Amino acid sequence: MGNGEKHDEQIPGVKAVSRISVIVPVYNVEKYLKACLDSLITQTLKPHEIILVNDGSTDRSKEICEIFAQKFKHIRLINQNNQGQASARNTGLDHASGDYIVFIDSDDFIAANMLATLYKKAVDLGVDMVKCGVWRFLDENEVNKWWGIEGNDIVLEGIRAFFRAFFDNIINSSVCNAIYKNYLFDDLRFLEGKMMEDNFIKPQLMLKSNKIAVIPDTLYYYRQRKGSIMHTFDHRHFDLIELNDHLKQTLIENDLYDLFEGDYYLWSGIHFMMTIKNATRYSSYFTYRKHVNRINDNLAREELHKIIYHLDAVQKMNINNDKKKYFANTKNTLEKFIRKPNTFWLETKYKNGKKRALKKLSCSRSP
Secondary structure: OOOOOOOOOOOOOOOOOOOOEEEEOOOOOOOOOHHHHHHOOOOOOOEEEEEEHHHHHHOHHHHHHHHHHOOOOOEEEEEEEEOHHHHHHHHHHHHHOOEEEEEEOOOOOOOOOOHHHHHHHHHHHHEEEEEEEEEEEOOEEEEEEEOOOOOOOOOEEEEHHHHHHHHHHOOOOOOOEEEEHHHHHHHOOOOOOOOOOOHHHHHHHHHHEEEEEEEEEEEEEEEEEEOHHHHOOHHHHHHHHHHHHHHHHHHHOOOHHHHHHHHHHHHHHHHHHHHHHHHHOOOOHHHHHHHHHHHHHHHHHHHHHHHHHHHHHHOOOOOOHHHHHHHHHHHHHHHHHHHHHHHHHHHHHHHHHHHHHHHHHHHHHHH
């Protein structure tokens, strides 16, 4: 715009401004950023402010942010040196002035009625947090429901109910598919320099809440990209081991450990399985051996045996067969890794190579 003056486009269906601060950390997402921002400016309930935190992008992301900030006066752009997503979110929190907080990742987007739906539920139900369902994009084409509930709204009250819902995956770990009362973040910030920082902060958000609602509406669109942190392996993945310790300590400090001990070990077993599978899938043999040594140094054998014990105990519980099979596979994976880590690496590489070869062969035969 020639004179740099800011103004809002008139967007049909947009209602009066609400006291919602939307925080969007931005880093090298020029391919997806416009879709994200378009979904925010066309909300049926206009937020009080959209805070874009450019975390040292080296592509055109900053330029795209500047175009939107010039065009829409409720969009604020903050630039900082690259410090990671947690830092960018914290910067956004430091500048947020809304009564409610919403986090959106800059390669994702949201349904046009997401803010209106979450805000109305938060007010009508008198809760501190409302979570909605999540769609997931795979390879730009395939879309499936990644997380969510069916049926009616669920309203939870009290930390025992919150952690029961957390371990039952009724409350998921992501911070993005939700709206929060701003007071939850008065003295709470994301732990910087950690992978999956959402998992570190989620228990703290639950501890500070009085009531939480989970609704069946699926309103958040999560884009899973190749080359993302979960499709590689490096030292950051060992944060999952620290994450397990962090959750255990939280349970102990709040007199919840005895109640949720079994759930905790099932949860940590799944995270540990993710760690070793990624360490195997994305590493050469010699790098993998270094990972094995680090795992052995950071995860006590006693903890490993407790994980195996609780995974085995699930087979005697009255749960559906799919869950039993999943936990049985998790147990078998961990036992193979513990007993013969070298053989585990070879078998995993062979199976993955066979799958890729079959997929390639299938594609070559397609008309």
